[in-house]
Amino acid sequence: MDLTPQPPLSTAVVDTPAALEMAGLSLRLGGTPILRDIDLKLAPGRVLALLGPSGSGKTTLLRLVAGLLVPDAGTIHLAGKLVAAAGHALPPEARGLGMVFQDYALWPHMNVAGNVGFPLEMRRMPAPERAKRVARALDRVGLAAFAERRPSELSGGQQQRVAIARAIVAEPALVLFDEPLSNLDRELRETMVGEIAGLVEELGLTALYVTHDHSEAFSLAHEVAVMEAGQIAQIAAPEDLVADPASVSIARFLRLGALLPVQRGAQGWYLRGGAFLAPPEAAPEKTDTVLLPSRALSVTEPRAGMLTATVTRTLFRGDGHWATLALDGGHDIQLLLPHRPAPGAVLGLQISHGSLRWFPSSPSKRTSP
Template sequence: MNLRAQDIPGLPPPEVQPAAFEMAGIGLHLGGTAILQDVDLQLPPGRVMALLGPSGSGKTTLLRLVAGLLAPDRGTIRLGGQLVAQAGRALPPEARGLGMVFQDYALWPHMSVAGNVGFPLEMRRLSAAERSLRVARALERVGLGAFADRRPAELSGGQQQRVAIARAIVAEPALVLFDEPLSNLDRELRESMVEEIAGLVAELGLTALYVTHDHAEAFSLADTVAVMEAGRIAQIAAPETLVADPASASIARFLRLGALLPARRGPGGWHLERGARLAPAAVAPGEAATVLLPATAICPVAPGPAAIGARVIRTLFRGDGHLATLALEGGHEIQLLLPRRPVPGEMLGLRISEPQLRWFPPAPHRSFPHPSSPSERLSP
């Protein structure tokens, strides 16, 4: 029989490593408006958490609280087990031992790469020899050891991002904060930079809090994603869990997980309003609901009595397939990625995988912005 240390009488319990950061009951008002309400968060060392939400959801304000740029009205913040903020009081940023990567990298153009990376150490009054050693080590860790004497303007965007990360880690902080570092880039460059940052974060073993409004970015980088809505944590889970089991219709809509359509209980089960039968009667309580149809739950088939009828309105070639806008029975529109180009006006049949449907209470109010297209998107 194997004994654990905690099973042996007289031995003290094993030491538990404190969370990299912990928030409990955080609230904040600015100008009489509630910005954050009852926020509880905890991040273990060696993990990456993304704060995800639309503009105005409170994610950047929350990051500023962790950084020490704001103080909460109520609640506490701890870094590595140390209390750094409580109602109306907070340690300043320089006393928190954090690294930070900003939206625009915030590199000084007149300084060399080594000068930019070493600046935080200079502010801490480390000796020149110690600064030189640490800067060289940080640049080697991000693959820029040969670029110490360059100016930022001589580097590519990806290399500048690496310099910003080197500066954030040069003092070997316990926590690195990323404040939407890719928000100002076009989509193609942003996608390549996400891979770049994800690789660096994994290679360096960083503990990080990453703020973004882009769910693909959050899913690529984070172990855990906290979705924020109106100053609260609406759901916190692994990316896979958010996709498979969103906590609300507004989260599913914000993450663009599929079509959200109104449904009503009717003869033989649940039906789209004025449309086809979707599922047996026992799936959801009440007489009305909002149903999420993920793209994976819909399979095009030949039209017939067992299929939901859908009329093709228009199509758009996307390179990986044809994005078709379809009108369902009852007048609802959805978009579905198809391998072939259908003809406008053509009737298709759709088979629904009932176990993959997700049901929510009917909620006319939308907390998150709707996708730009008037149709519900079912494409990736």
């Protein structure tokens, strides 16, 4: 009998490793810096969107996670396992990932079950186990009755579900979405965003979702990483990004409202060359730009001392009238109004000062935890 004293049983809770963690990740292609010092962490069961314009580095970052590129510096861990470091990387098939592509990438000559089971066939999984997993995956996405159909017999939404079933059939720890809706028209894209969001939530997926469409990112993700020139400019929940963008460029990219130049005057803050906007304590001393989100403004009858605007044109959008308003100093703003104002009409604008966002002359990079 081993009488060696044993350590007491620990009651400490062991932390679950992040589904995805990047640290100091950098990449150069052809001598040009593409990604610089990327730090990201994604918890299990959460969805993170990589959002940014073309050329911001979001797709390149996804390719690094997938194992299609090798970083020059930094590390990538998946579920606590090191899968990439400077100059070294596990191949895609060794990472246990699922992927949903832009064009679904379904094989037209295979039926739905064959498409979904293809990743398992490549792993040489025995046919009985493969059939069981395919059936389970199709059932989870609501396509159990479509196993024998060809992709050409399905609607766009059903094909998207097949692509998701294929991505989850091996029960991966992380699913990568590479702009899956970018090739669709606006109406179908809006419908499919709801479809994917519902499936991701129902299936409890952990996902990294790449998109250039902010409404798509806001609908799907728990957190959004806005990328600019190969770096992360801000990471935050969608609500926090809208309420508190970290910079003028982020506010402009997200189309959060009118960005106007301001200057300090005798009574407080004024639109540059124009009207009084807010009292002196509303903004720090070194400020040169203000964001006027639509929620900060309400239209009323003009009164003395109030910010006023002249209607220059209107467009009916179904849910209201999109009006372009000219402010003093040559600045324009746009508001959605319930009634069509007459061109040339002068409107009073009441301002909720707490909803304004002020930006310094040299805004610093901020990230939210």
